[in-house]
Amino acid sequence: MATVEERVKAVTGRVLNIDPKTMKASDNFAVDLGAESVQSVELVAMFEEEFGIEMDEDGALAVETVGGAIEFIAKVCKEQGVDA
Amino acid sequence: MADRKKNHRLVAVAEPNLLDETFDYDLPPLIKFDGPIIEYIDGEPIEFDPKSLKSRDIHITDTTFRDGQQARPPYTIEQMVRIYDLLARLSGPKGVIRQTEFFLYTKNDRETLDRCRALGHTYPECTGWIRAVKGDFRLVKEAGLKETGMLTSCSDYHIFLKSKMDRSQAMATYLEVVDAALEAGVRPRCHLEDITRADIEGFVLPFVDELMERSRQVPEELSVKIRLCDTMGFGISYPGAELPRSIAKLIYKLNQECGVPSSRLEWHGHNDFHKVHTNAATAWLYGCDAANTSIFGFGERTGNQPLEGAVIEYIGLKGDLCGVDTTAITELADYLRSIGLPIPDNYPFVGKAFNTTRAGIHAGGLRQDERIYNIFDTTKLLGRPPKVAITDKSGTDGVVVWINEFFGLEGEERINKIKIHKLARWVMDQYEVHGRLTAISNQELEAKVKELLPKYWKKYKAL
Numbered sequence: 001m002a003t004v005e006e007r008v009k010a011v012t013g014r015v016l017n018i019d020p021k022t023m024k025a026s027d028n029f030a031v032d033l034g035a036e037s038v039q040s041v042e043l044v045a046m047f048e049e050e051f052g053i054e055m056d057e058d059g060a061l062a063v064e065t066v067g068g069a070i071e072f073i074a075k076v077c078k079e080q081g082v083d084a
Numbered sequence: 085m086a087d088r089k090k091n092h093r094l095v096a097v098a099e100p101n102l103l104d105e106t107f108d109y110d111l112p113p114l115i116k117f118d119g120p121i122i123e124y125i126d127g128e129p130i131e132f133d134p135k136s137l138k139s140r141d142i143h144i145t146d147t148t149f150r151d152g153q154q155a156r157p158p159y160t161i162e163q164m165v166r167i168y169d170l171l172a173r174l175s176g177p178k179g180v181i182r183q184t185e186f187f188l189y190t191k192n193d194r195e196t197l198d199r200c201r202a203l204g205h206t207y208p209e210c211t212g213w214i215r216a217v218k219g220d221f222r223l224v225k226e227a228g229l230k231e232t233g234m235l236t237s238c239s240d241y242h243i244f245l246k247s248k249m250d251r252s253q254a255m256a257t258y259l260e261v262v263d264a265a266l267e268a269g270v271r272p273r274c275h276l277e278d279i280t281r282a283d284i285e286g287f288v289l290p291f292v293d294e295l296m297e298r299s300r301q302v303p304e305e306l307s308v309k310i311r312l313c314d315t316m317g318f319g320i321s322y323p324g325a326e327l328p329r330s331i332a333k334l335i336y337k338l339n340q341e342c343g344v345p346s347s348r349l350e351w352h353g354h355n356d357f358h359k360v361h362t363n364a365a366t367a368w369l370y371g372c373d374a375a376n377t378s379i380f381g382f383g384e385r386t387g388n389q390p391l392e393g394a395v396i397e398y399i400g401l402k403g404d405l406c407g408v409d410t411t412a413i414t415e416l417a418d419y420l421r422s423i424g425l426p427i428p429d430n431y432p433f434v435g436k437a438f439n440t441t442r443a444g445i446h447a448g449g450l451r452q453d454e455r456i457y458n459i460f461d462t463t464k465l466l467g468r469p470p471k472v473a474i475t476d477k478s479g480t481d482g483v484v485v486w487i488n489e490f491f492g493l494e495g496e497e498r499i500n501k502i503k504i505h506k507l508a509r510w511v512m513d514q515y516e517v518h519g520r521l522t523a524i525s526n527q528e529l530e531a532k533v534k535e536l537l538p539k540y541w542k543k544y545k546a547l
Binding site: 038041042055060061 | 479500502505508
């Protein structure tokens with residue numbers, strides 16, 4: 001089974017049209033990966049769908065980097081009893 | 085000049101200071117003063133107390149059916165009766181809108197007046213408007229009116245160039261008509277046409293002295309009123325401006341030097357230089373109790389002081405609604421649109437988009453707390469909740485505000501941005517992919533909500 005990191009990168013790659021292999025944990029969604037306002041919202045929606053979780057809107061949209069998203073999603077999965 | 089430099093320290097606070105003593109969301113923002121105003125007149129410093137506005141009987145008068153009709157095809161009798169009825173509701177029991185004036189020349193004019201009076205409203209009181217012609221008093225008397233306006237133009241442009249008289253002839257003619265009015269038991273309201281382009285010391289003050297002399301000879305209810313007509317919108321509100329354009333000096337001279345009480349002074353402005361609203365409020369400030377207005381500013385050329393603007397200003401100065409029913413402003417606008425009068429979308433208080441925001445960043449503010457981008461509680465005072473219009477600048481914040489408003493969701497029930505991402509994407513693609521250049525209509529968005537967000541549609545709309 002793919003790890004949280006692999007799944008986060010795969011979703012990010014799909015939404016932003018980027019090769020997941022080129023992504024680093026320190027990449028900033030907006031500055032390094034070019035995510036625009038609507039794409040940030042789409043990323044959060046796609047993460048929810050991929051992991052079967054509900055995220056707090058403000059908390060999720062405040063996450064800036066790929067590594068931050070991996071950490072945030074792993075924590076939400078744990079809180080909501082979802083296997084990640 | 086003294087060195088007035090000061091150091092200013094940041095005041096860090098735990099709670100925001102929203103200045104709600106001034107910006108009480110339930111009222112238009114209050115207009116507060118923290119000291120007197122000094123105006124130099126004839127070299128002397130004269131003090132005016134703006135705080136007196138709270139206790140003075142300042143009020144609004146209306147010329148919708150007179151100057152307002154000079155700017156458009158005539159209203160029908162039914163239309164005028166309906167407008168009058170709404171003006172009465174807006175005015176409230178204290179008569180904030182004190183009077184409105186009617187032409188008296190045609191059968192329709194007189195029938196309109198009769199039908200308006202038959203409604204039985206105390207305010208606005210119906211008054212007349214006639215030329216400065218003695219024979220016209222028959223019309224005023226027959227209509228049973230207590231007061232009428234009459235043209236007493238006072239600039240040399242009007243006296244010499246229009247009326248082909250000299251000043252002595254003009255004054256004699258006007259006084260003859262005033263005498264006829266007083267004799268007929270009708271209170272004359274002398275409209276000092278073009279006063280902001282007149283010789284104040286050489287004609288206006290001597291003429292008003294004569295009017296005051298006549299007023300002293302008659303009962304108070306007949307004493308002459310003075311309307312200062314800024315016919316071409318030349319009036320200036322700034323302290324230090326010169327006569328004849330200085331509103332402060334004009335009012336001071338009539339009020340203090342000629343002795344016309346504030347209760348008998350009225351300002352009538354035009355908007356040729358975009359100054360009409362501030363000029364009318366300035367007249368209130370310096371001692372003129374009445375501001376003459378017309379609904380939505382409809383009047384000759386660029387129009388008059390908008391009545392609804394004066395009402396909002398009045399509330400801001402008084403700090404209280406004073407019995408005014410502000411929702412009648414919206415009804416007046418809806419009614420005028422229904423009879424074909426155009427009101428621009430961005431027109432304050434009543435335009436279709438007056439409290440509609442388009443920028444996503446503003447919509448984001450509205451989403452958090454509507455007070456951030458709404459002037460006052462427009463839902464309560466005007467029946468108009470703040471709205472967002474969807475364009476390429478709206479962003480997801482704009483779309484989410486629109487959709488919550490569309491479904492009527494508040495508080496915890498509100499849908500968040502994440503849930504509407506498909507609609508936000510569709511909006512962005514309209515502009516980025518399809519090159520759209522127009523705003524997206526509510527009807528288009530509604531159709532897309534049904535298609536892209538069927539779960540919410542079913543929950544909130546298909547009930």
